[in-house]
Amino acid sequence: MSALDNNAKEIAGDAGSDGGATSSPEINTKEQDKGPAGPVILFFIVGLFASLILGWIIFPKLLYSKKKQPIDFNHVMHMAEVEDGCESCHFFREDGTYSGVPKLDQCIDCHEEIQGDSPDEIKFVEEYVSKGREVPWLVYSRQPDCVFFSHVAHVKVAGMDCVTCHGHIGESESLKIYEENRITGYSRDIWGKSIGGFKKNTWDRMKMDDCAECHRKMTANIERTGVKTPTKRLIDHLVDVVSPGTSMSEKGSSVQTERGACFVCHK
Amino acid sequence: MKIDRRSFLSFLLGGAAGTALSPLPWKLTDDSSIWTQMWPWTPVPEDGEASYVNSSCTLCPGGCGITVRKIDDRAVKIEGMKRHPVNNGGLCSLGLSGLQLLYGPTRVKTPLKRVGKRGRGRWEKISWKDAVSEVAKTLGDLREKGQSHTVGFISGSDRGTVPRLFERFLTVYGSPNLIRTPSIIDSYELALHLMQGAQALPGFDFENANFILSFGSGIVDGWGSPVRMFRANSAWRDTGGKVIQIEPRLSNTAAKSDKWIPINPGTEAALALGIAHIIIKESLYDAEFINNYSEGFEDWKAFVLGEYGPDSVATITGIDSTTIIALARSFARASKPLAICGRGQGTTPGSLNECTAVHALNALVGNINKKGGVFAVAEPDYINWPEVEMDATAAAGMQKNRLDGAGSKKYPFSRYLLNRLPQAINSGKKYPLKALFVAGANPLYTMSDSKAVKKAFDKVPFIVSFSSYMDETAQNADLILPNHNYLERYEDIPTPAGMPQPVIGLSRPVVEPQFNTKHVGDVIILLAKAMGGTLSDAFAWDSYDACLKETMGYKWQVIIEKGFWSYPDFVAGPREESFDTVSGKFEFAPKETGSLKPFKPVKIEGDKTNYPLLLMPYDSIRLANGAMGDPPFVMKSVDDTVLKGTDVFIEINPKTAGEHGLREGQLAMLSTPVGQAKVKVHLFDGIMPGLVALPRGLGHTAYDEYLAGKGINVNELIGPVEDPVSGLDAAWGVRAKLAKA
Structure with missing residues (x-):
């Protein structure tokens, strides 16, 4: 018998003697022999499941607030209009820095006048273009301030595809809900949709582990091939x-x- | 079923196990670590498109070219401009910190009008329209009463289009009282005028000189154009150039020099003449120059030989005669010698005698308008505006004598005598000053005997400040019409201090104006238009920018592209044409200067019995002491043997400290005839016994919390001393006493 069991017995004995004032000693002994196992295990299981539900289901709902983008955007439609793929709007500057989310300057050529009759287009032109205000886009892939990431090294030097990290956003017809982490203020997409951190695709998460995973693989390749x-x-x-x-x-x-x-x- | 303690504990245990198996603790740990890296006060670099704007720094008269790095619309870094004739890529700590002035909390954000008593810091915001019309009304009323001459204007500079607009305005308005803030340039201008007949700035060809005899000039402490001087000083290290530093205190310049010669304070003129004595006696001078291009040499020679033998000079200066002789020989025998003066940063003009004596040394070795020597650099004549038309009121006003006495019978050669203004106002002998404008200057801080200055300002009923920042003078103004910050405006910067050839720098907007400010040039034009008549006619430009563009003419395109306009083919005229004196030659002893009279030290304030010590201010590159105060970054660089907390340290020789029973770090009361202040003692072997020194640039009451209330303003302890010839402030210090506090 282990020391733990001994302790448990002692605790059980204490509990029995506490209850001694109201019930007879015989019944008490009986309960101590076989009774406690049921409720104890039940409570353990209740506690276990309650916290699992809390951690896996309720917690993510509490952690993230849902926000709508100021206006909707159709990537598919724009991709059809441009020649250079993603880089037509998300381009590299001459000095190698990456422009990120487009500014009004890039939109204004076509959107000086309202194009079509979608309410988002009307809002875009009236609220932003004509007032010269930048659209406060919520950026799904924005990393914390201390993260230094160079697009040019990955895209131009290493020849990586945008999709590898950003997924098939270019094929979307509307922008998804932006889920903001209430503690950090960053998008849910950094940690990934799965609260457990599981991923199927390379673009499901953007944490440091995900960078490291790819870097490790590449390093191993290079060492093997001697490049x-x-x-x-x-x-x-x-x-x-x-x-x-x-x-x-x-x-x-x-x-x-x-x-x-x-x-x-x-x- | 009963919930007893065991069940409860079991529930908790299950909960703990479940929590550990859920992502909650791990995710919370990760999120909280990110959260701790995002404090709102953590600076986050801007992200966006990088661009560069070439401009000029105007925080001091150095005129360095700057290249400002921008990310989108925000300026993020100031760097020195490559290939700029002044600084070629270098920049000083003040220039580097300029963004803190642009984005810092001391900006005046909108025109302000005083509410309640002056200096109480209570203001109301007013519109530009109301502000301009209020000034126009006050000026109009004075003019109507025939009192246009009672308007004064203190400007940090008198060169370039902006100061010339001030001058033009005052001329057409009818006041002779435009006053430039003083510096060693005043004495040099006067020396060049009297000895060479030139209306010019002194230019020094440091890059080609190899033996620098500096009479207290802080070569690496901010004298002249500071960055150019740093570069020259470094170049001398490489090329074997020598620097001899003559001053009573081991300044940074002295410490970095090849030889430091401590001298009794205020006796530099006598040493210069003593050196001349040896050079003449041993015939080491440039006979070709003296014989062909100089006048009055024989008289001067007789005077110098008679009065300034090494022994008598040794008695005056405290430097032994063998050192003086050796110094004279090495100066005269050097291939490219150059003598300069102006104590520290050249903040004060000093005595004219000293300046002429030092300049005469350059002439003795034939070093005038010659490679490696001193040049008289005339202002580039690009400002050619139509003549102004003056009405009768203006003409009458301009006929009046200047309030500061410059150009009067007593001081006929001086152009500006700001040091005499407080006394002129306080005595009330001439005429009262009814309105005062201040631009590019902070006289309430920079002028000596602050109390008297404050008293004089209190007597002026209407003070307008054009300051971009809430400085001491702005605090005590009635109206603040804030100028754009120097990174938000156009301005031409003609020939920076000490440049041997003319250069026009261009200061240009790096960012859009951040607040509701207006270019001071625009305000003057608006004011003139509001006043109408001849004033309006004289200011036909639509805006200052239009005025500048028109003034620059064909140079505009080049200056916009390059950031400056230089005169690469500039050569000083032949010797025959260099001198515009009556004799057409270099005057060794112009009679106006009384330079043939024996040396008399500047009579500084205080008597020896009550004030046994001598207090002198010193300048440091880490302490901006002009119109601008130190921004926080530069403040951080001040040593804690200079300032600790809010206490300033006074430098004192351990011997003198011992006599006074003072120990390192002890508090002491410093008194001078002008004022007193509490200081901390710092024992310093590098200062002569009997002398104590305090830094300039501290003791601000204005600006931000990083600067205000730290140390004391040495100007509160020193009064001006008029030079008998120039009327300029010749004080280099004041008598003082120190007692345990």
């Missing part, structure tokens, strides 16, 4: 930082340092 290793890349990078102009970088984006390298990745 440019991370060490080699690091050395190249350091050479560029220590003596700018001697390696790949052209005139940098900082007037003072003339080092493009810093500002391409360390944004």
Whole structure:
């Protein structure tokens, strides 16, 4: 018999003697022998299920507030109009920085006048375009402030597809509800729809583990095939930082340092 | 079924197990860690498109070119402009911190009118229309009463289109009282005028000089154009140039120099003449220059040889005669020697004698308008506006003598004497000042004997400040008409301090005006239009920007693209044409200066018995002491042997401190004939015994919490001393006493 069982017995005995004032000792002994197991297990199970329901079902409902985008947007329709795919609107600037969500400047060419009769289009032109106000889009993939992510390194250098991280948003006809984490203020899409953190596709989550997963895979590939290793890349990078102009970088984006390298990745 | 303790515990146990198996604790941990990284006060870099705007810094007279990095519409970083003739990519800490002035809390956000007593800090917002019409009405009333001359204007500069608009306005309005804030430039202008007949700024070819004899000039402490001086100083390290620093205190410049020669304070002129004595006696001077291009050398020679033997100079200056002789020889034998003056940052004009004596040293070695020497740089003449038409009132007003006495019989050569203004107002002997405008200056902070200045300002019934910031003068104004911040406006910046060739820098809007401010040039134009008549005729421009564009003419396109206009082919004229004096030559001893009279030290305030010590202010690159105060970033760089908490440290030699029974860090009461203040003692071997020093730039009552109320304003302890020839402020310090507090 383990020490734990002994303790349990002692506790049970205590409970029995507490109740001694109202019930007879015989009945008490009987209950102690076989009775307690039922309710104890039942309560354990009730507690277990209640907390599981709380954690898996109620908690996510409490954690996220649902917000509608200021106006709706049809990616499919726009993709049909442009030639350059995603990069037509979500483009890279000359200095390699990524423009992100389009500003009015990009929309204004076509949307100076109302196009069609959808209420969202009318609202867009009247509320935003003609007043010169930027649309306060809720960005599903916005990372916390401290996260430095370079699109150019992934898309241009590594040749990754937008879909790998962002999924098939380009094929959507309307914008989904934005679920905002009440504690952090960021979108639910970062942690992923599944509160348990499970994912089927690469674009289901955008946490650091997901970055690491891909990076680990790529590193393993490179090491196996002997193509440019991370060490080699690091050395190249350091050479560029220590003596700018001697390696790949052209005139940098900082007037003072003339080092493009810093500002391409360390944004 | 009964719920007993066991059931309850079992329920909890089940709950704990279930919770551990649910994502709740792990997700909450993750979220709370993100939450702790998002405090609202954590600065988050802007994200957006990066762009650069070339402009000019106007926080000091240095005129550095700046390149401002922007992300979308927000300026995020100020850097020095590459290939700019002044600073070529460098920038000082004040310039780097300029964004804190743009976005900081000290901006005046809209025109303000005083409510209640002056200086109480109670204001009401008024519209620009009302503000301009109120000023126009006050000025109109004065003009109608024939009192146009009782209007004064204090400006931080008198060059470039904006100050020229002030001047034009006052001329057509009818007041001679435009006053520029003082600096060593005043003395240099006067020296160049009297000795070379030039109406010009001093330019120094530091880049080509290799032996710098500095009479207290803070080469790395912010003298001249600070960044240019840093670069020159670094270049001398590489090229073997020498810097000899002569001053009573081991300043940063002295510490970085090749040789520091401590001198009795205020005796620099005598040393310059003592050096001249040796150079003449040993015939080390440039005979070709002296014989062909100078006048009065024989008289001056006799005077210098007679009065300034090394022994007598040694007695005056406290420097031994062998050092003086060695110094004279090495200066004269150097291939490119250059002597400069202006204590610290050149904040005060100093005595004219000192300036002419130092300038004469340059002439002795033939160093005038020559590579590696001193140039008389005339202002680029790009401002050619139509002549103004003055009505009878204006003509009568302009006939009146200036209130500060500049250009009077007593001081015929001086152009501006701001130091004499408080006394002129307080004594009330001439005429009262009925209205005062202040632009690009903060006289209530920067002028010495603050109490007298405050008293004089109190007597002026109408004070208008054009300050972008709530500085001391703005606090005590009746009306504040806030100018755009320097990163929000156009302005031309002609030839920065000390440049040997003319340059016009352009300050231009980096960002849209953040508040309801207006360009001071526009306000002047609006004011003129509101007043009508000849005033309106003289200001036909639609706006200041239009005026500037028209003034620059064909230069505009270049200056917009490059950020500055330089004169690369500029060469100083041949020696024959360099001097515009009566003799057409360099005057060694212009009689107006009384420079053939034996050296008399500047009589600083206080008597020796009651005030046994000498107090002198010192300048530091980490403390902006002009119209601008330190922004928070620069304030952070001030050493805690200069300022700790709100206490300022006074530097004192351990020997003197011992005599006074003072220890490091002890509180002491510092008294001068002008005022007194509580200071902390800092023992410093680098200061002469008997001398104590306080930094300029502290003791603000205005600006933000990072600056206001810290240390004391040394100007509250020092009074001006008139130079007998120029009338400029010649004070380099004041007598003082120190007692345990």
